[in-house]
Amino acid sequence: MRVFSFLGKGTNKLMLYTPYRTFLSKTFPAFRKVRKLSLNGGMTCPNLDGVKGTGGCSYCNNKSFSPVWDKASVSVADQISEFIPLIHKKYPGAGILAYFQPYTNTYAPVERLKEIYEPAFASSEIAGVAIGTRPDCLADDVMELLAEENRRKPVILEIGLQTANDETLKLIGRGHTLAEFKDAVNRAHLAGLLVTTHVILGLPGETAEDFAKTAHIVREMGLSAVKIHPLHIVRGTRLADSFAKKEFELLSFDAYCEAVALFIRIVGMDTAIERFSGESQNNMLIAPEWSGNRNQIGARVEALLGG
Numbered sequence: 040m041r042v043f044s045f046l047g048k049g050t051n052k053l054m055l056y057t058p059y060r061t062f063l064s065k066t067f068p069a070f071r072k073v074r075k076l077s078l079n080g081g082m083t084c085p086n087l088d089g090v091k092g093t094g095g096c097s098y099c100n101n102k103s104f105s106p107v108w109d110k111a112s113v114s115v116a117d118q119i120s121e122f123i124p125l126i127h128k129k130y131p132g133a134g135i136l137a138y139f140q141p142y143t144n145t146y147a148p149v150e151r152l153k154e155i156y157e158p159a160f161a162s163s164e165i166a167g168v169a170i171g172t173r174p175d176c177l178a179d180d181v182m183e184l185l186a187e188e189n190r191r192k193p194v195i196l197e198i199g200l201q202t203a204n205d206e207t208l209k210l211i212g213r214g215h216t217l218a219e220f221k222d223a224v225n226r227a228h229l230a231g232l233l234v235t236t237h238v239i240l241g242l243p244g245e246t247a248e249d250f251a252k253t254a255h256i257v258r259e260m261g262l263s264a265v266k267i268h269p270l271h272i273v274r275g276t277r278l279a280d281s282f283a284k285k286e287f288e289l290l291s292f293d294a295y296c297e298a299v300a301l302f303i304r305i306v307g308m309d310t311a312i313e314r315f316s317g318e319s320q321n322n323m324l325i326a327p328e329w330s331g332n333r334n335q336i337g338a339r340v341e342a343l344l345g346g
């Protein structure tokens with residue numbers, strides 16, 4: 040297994056992985072710092088509205104992972120006007136990356152998508168646009184629209200994968216396959232878009248072999264960045280019921296950090312690591328209680344990587 044490292048620019052610190060800020064500064068060289076601005080485009084998800092399924096992914100409760108989950112009835116233009124001054128106040132001079140976050144943000148007819156995205160592409164205060172979606176909601180006409188918008192400002196397509204194991208994808212009710220993910224990523228790259236993904240380490244029944252397989256896919260697909268999360272059990276989900284019945288166990292803090300270190304060693308330096316922990320919002324978290332301890336997770340992972 041390759042171990043990747045290099046000296047951080049202007050420091051003697053050994054870089055053990057490529058941080059997301061490095062990817063952002065390459066993508067937006069005019070800014071020293073770039074902050075994400077979460078936006079709600081008012082869309083739902085085919086895995087919730089009955090087109091693919093009604094129960095959603097077994098771990099999903101958008102209230103737990105998006106600060107704007109309840110802004111569906113507020114126009115995108117109004118969200119931008121409300122939140123941009125807050126970012127400027129907290130991070131003066133930062134570039135702003137609009138982030139269509141909750142649910143599936145390519146799930147509408149292409150003409151409607153154009154209207155939803157327009158305030159972000161038209162705003163002189165927004166440097167780029169990130170769009171979170173599923174692999175099965177990226178038809179060719181959507182890809183063409185995104186390629187067109189990408190000529191106005193950079194588009195970062197965040198395509199959720201979670202795991203490269205098709206059996207697990209079925210078990211958690213994702214409603215798509217690894218092959219669909221690969222096809223979507225290939226077409227997005229052909230359209231000239233930057234592509235990132237989200238993965239979960241510790242899904243029911245998965246082992247280090249599955250984490251390694253997912254990491255190899257991330258690497259082989261040439262993704263720009265990956266968000267790594269531990270499995271969160273949040274209120275109001277099927278997984279919460281299953282967890283209460285003790286049908287599976289969560290990774291311990293140590294086992295999760297080892298899984299992240301293994302994942303990063305395989306992914307290497309070409310894919311930036313956007314995060315390797317995550318907080319749940321709105322008091323929705325049931326377990327694991329350590330998942331919000333970013334600093335502790337970061338320190339342990341770096342120690343395991345040899346930092």
Ligand code: SF4
Nearest residue numbers: 084086095096099142
């Ligand atoms: S694809 Fe996303 S929004 Fe849809 S059910 Fe799954 S996690 Fe929830």
